[in-house]
Amino acid sequence: MPEIRLDGLKKAYGHVTVIEDLNLQMEDSEFTVLVGPSGCGKSTTLRMIAGLETVSGGAILIDGKDVSQLEPKDRDLAMVFQDYALYPHMNVARNMSFALRLARYPKAEIDDRVKKVAAMLDLSPYLDRKPGELSGGQRQRVAMGRALVRDASTFLFDEPLSNLDAKLRGQMRAELALMRQRIRKNMIYVTHDQIEAMTLGDRIVVMRQGKIMQAGSPEDLYGQPQNMFVAGFIGSPPMNFLPVEVGDENGRITLVGSDLQLALSNAVAARLANHKSRSIILGVRPSHFIRDDAGSIDLQIALSEYIGAQSVLTSELCGRPVHVEVSALKPVRAGEQLRFSLNPDTIHLFDPETEAAL
Amino acid sequence: MSIQRASRLTPYVFLAPAAAVMAIALLYPVCYMIYASFLDWNPSQRIGEADWIGLRNYINLLSDESFHESFWVTLKFAALVVGAEMVIGVGLALILDRKLRGMSVLRTIFILPMMIAPIVVGLVWRYMYHPTVGLFNRTLADIGVSPVPWLSDGDWAFASVVIADVWQWTPFIFILSLAALQSLPQSALEASRIDGASGWQQIWHIKLPLMMPVLVVTGLLRLIDAFKVLEVILVLTNGGPGLSTEILALRISRTASEFRELGYAAAMANYLLILLMVLTLGMYFYNKVIEARAVRLRKAAAAAAAKEEGA
Numbered sequence: 001m002p003e004i005r006l007d008g009l010k011k012a013y014g015h016v017t018v019i020e021d022l023n024l025q026m027e028d029s030e031f032t033v034l035v036g037p038s039g040c041g042k043s044t045t046l047r048m049i050a051g052l053e054t055v056s057g058g059a060i061l062i063d064g065k066d067v068s069q070l071e072p073k074d075r076d077l078a079m080v081f082q083d084y085a086l087y088p089h090m091n092v093a094r095n096m097s098f099a100l101r102l103a104r105y106p107k108a109e110i111d112d113r114v115k116k117v118a119a120m121l122d123l124s125p126y127l128d129r130k131p132g133e134l135s136g137g138q139r140q141r142v143a144m145g146r147a148l149v150r151d152a153s154t155f156l157f158d159e160p161l162s163n164l165d166a167k168l169r170g171q172m173r174a175e176l177a178l179m180r181q182r183i184r185k186n187m188i189y190v191t192h193d194q195i196e197a198m199t200l201g202d203r204i205v206v207m208r209q210g211k212i213m214q215a216g217s218p219e220d221l222y223g224q225p226q227n228m229f230v231a232g233f234i235g236s237p238p239m240n241f242l243p244v245e246v247g248d249e250n251g252r253i254t255l256v257g258s259d260l261q262l263a264l265s266n267a268v269a270a271r272l273a274n275h276k277s278r279s280i281i282l283g284v285r286p287s288h289f290i291r292d293d294a295g296s297i298d299l300q301i302a303l304s305e306y307i308g309a310q311s312v313l314t315s316e317l318c319g320r321p322v323h324v325e326v327s328a329l330k331p332v333r334a335g336e337q338l339r340f341s342l343n344p345d346t347i348h349l350f351d352p353e354t355e356a357a358l
Numbered sequence: 359m360s361i362q363r364a365s366r367l368t369p370y371v372f373l374a375p376a377a378a379v380m381a382i383a384l385l386y387p388v389c390y391m392i393y394a395s396f397l398d399w400n401p402s403q404r405i406g407e408a409d410w411i412g413l414r415n416y417i418n419l420l421s422d423e424s425f426h427e428s429f430w431v432t433l434k435f436a437a438l439v440v441g442a443e444m445v446i447g448v449g450l451a452l453i454l455d456r457k458l459r460g461m462s463v464l465r466t467i468f469i470l471p472m473m474i475a476p477i478v479v480g481l482v483w484r485y486m487y488h489p490t491v492g493l494f495n496r497t498l499a500d501i502g503v504s505p506v507p508w509l510s511d512g513d514w515a516f517a518s519v520v521i522a523d524v525w526q527w528t529p530f531i532f533i534l535s536l537a538a539l540q541s542l543p544q545s546a547l548e549a550s551r552i553d554g555a556s557g558w559q560q561i562w563h564i565k566l567p568l569m570m571p572v573l574v575v576t577g578l579l580r581l582i583d584a585f586k587v588l589e590v591i592l593v594l595t596n597g598g599p600g601l602s603t604e605i606l607a608l609r610i611s612r613t614a615s616e617f618r619e620l621g622y623a624a625a626m627a628n629y630l631l632i633l634l635m636v637l638t639l640g641m642y643f644y645n646k647v648i649e650a651r652a653v654r655l656r657k658a659a660a661a662a663a664a665k666e667e668g669a
Binding site: 102135 | 550559564654
């Protein structure tokens with residue numbers, strides 16, 4: 001499979017720059033997920049790769065060849081759209097075979113390919129139906145099938161699951177993950193849903209305001225976020241951010257907040273050598289609070305939300321609302337006072353000005 | 359009167375004025391015309407004095423050579439103008455369906471001809487067709503081409519009235535086609551680009567099939583209109599030379615005013631009315647079929663979704 005590289009990619013509409021100097025390399029047969037909030041430029045990036053948007057600057061290289069001025073059809077890619085973009089006047093078989101018919105493939109081969117893909121996606125009984133006669137999930141599969149029949153080298157997905165209801169979305173996400181295991185192709189997938197990104201991607205690219213905030217494996221992004229944006233975006237419920245001061249207690253580096261005192265391990269303390277007596281941001285994942293009757297963090301629970309295996313508790317710490325995730329085995333009621341501790345190795349530290357990880 | 363009864367009657371109360379206007383302005387004249395078509399009626403007589411002759415007007419028309427000629431001219435005219443207008447109007451819409459600077463101004467200019475009163479259109483074109491001082495023949499003379507008998511030769515005259523009508527009514531098809539084009543699902547068009555469709559293939563395989571419901575109705579509307587056209591031809595040629603441009607509406611008007619045969623003219627008008635009714639019914643049933651298909655699709659989709667839910 002060819003390797004795709006974005007080299008200083010730019011997109012501007014008049015004076016408004018949406019994407020500025022985007023550099024990204026997608027490895028062979030990698031499933032790359034572009035994720036970010038609305039308006040971060042992820043769809044625009046995908047559409048530029050597809051050739052549906054013009055490029056204002058930079059290059060898109062497929063196998064070292066600049067394709068940024070080529071028509072979509074000359075880029076050897078297939079795309080699945082958010083609203084499926086099926087041809088309403090053609091039945092399922094004709095929708096799936098449209099590209100092959102345009103390319104004048106022999107009829108026998110077209111039939112063969114359509115049948116194979118239809119069988120793979122459980123669409124065989126529906127080949128004669130029009131898209132209007134299908135449910136949302138079936139339309140979604142036809143859109144997938146239309147891309148698969150092409151056997152293109154690269155697959156682009158533009159929020160393909162966001163028009164489905166929650167249950168169906170989970171089901172289709174699992175189907176996609178399974179399909180992913182069978183088909184080794186370059187796949188670029190755009191979503192605003194971090195769960196989709198985490199479950200599907202080999203590599204996740206988090207974008208914000210047209211820039212890449214961090215690119216890496218799901219584990220990297222969750223475990224070592226490089227900035228507060230990624231830390232807050234990946235993970236649900238999101239990471240808590242608490243303002244603290246870096247204190248020095250008898251030569252030991254400590255984080256001090258209005259109602260928090262946390263001694264750091266030497267490894268973490270070393271990172272704060274230049275930040276003594278300065279304000280920094282402490283990031284704690286809700287699941288990293290440890291329920292500990294001897295702990296030093298004393299929380300008054302304002303709200304307890306039972307969500308099955310876990311409960312999400314809302315409280316206040318260092319003047320900020322915090323979320324704490326605890327096992328639901330021991331029920332917690334609003335109004336209770338609980339004690340927690342933190343493992344200093346699980347915390348994250350950020351510079352309040354640059355928002356970069358320390 | 360109970361409140362329930364009053365609220366049931368409310369819609370009819372609101373409809374009543376419109377119904378009254380329709381009855382006076384439409385139903386009454388039509389009934390009057392149908393009645394008159396069974397009479398041997400001269401304008402100097404009051405309608406009560408005219409002789410009842412039953413279906414004789416209708417039967418005579420069937421063997422009336424001039425009527426046949428008129429009917430044929432009308433069919434030819436309607437088919438030609440609507441055909442040309444559809445091709446040019448849809449073609450223009452396909453060309454201009456893009457984001458261009460000043461597009462809204464261009465669109466307004468394009469639809470201007472449609473807003474001009476037909477009589478004025480006729481007069482303007484008659485000047486332009488004038489054999490010696492008209493724009494066309496003067497231009498032809500400038501480039502050394504011999505003058506064309508625009509309105510004085512039968513075949514040319516027919517072509518001339520077709521051109522004038524196409525000029526006036528192509529914009530109608532253009533704006534409706536443009537509206538249809540702009541409401542097409544953009545993502546399906548993008549998908550077809552990725553699937554490898556060229557501009558022409560996009561038009562042929564995606565745009566035209568998806569525009570078809572709008573185009574069929576637009577074409578039928580224009581056809582109905584083209585069968586009734588009168589003013590432009592009246593001003594341009596008054597049906598001549600000979601009977602070459604005498605469309606049915608003109609023949610009816612002349613039968614009534616020149617030949618003073620009101621009953622005969624009414625019968626002719628009724629034949630035209632029947633033809634138009636057929637077209638209107640055609641349009642009505644086409645809409646019904648399209649609606650029924652949409653309902654069927656929705657039902658099937660709902661059933662598929664319900665099945666999936668259960669699975």
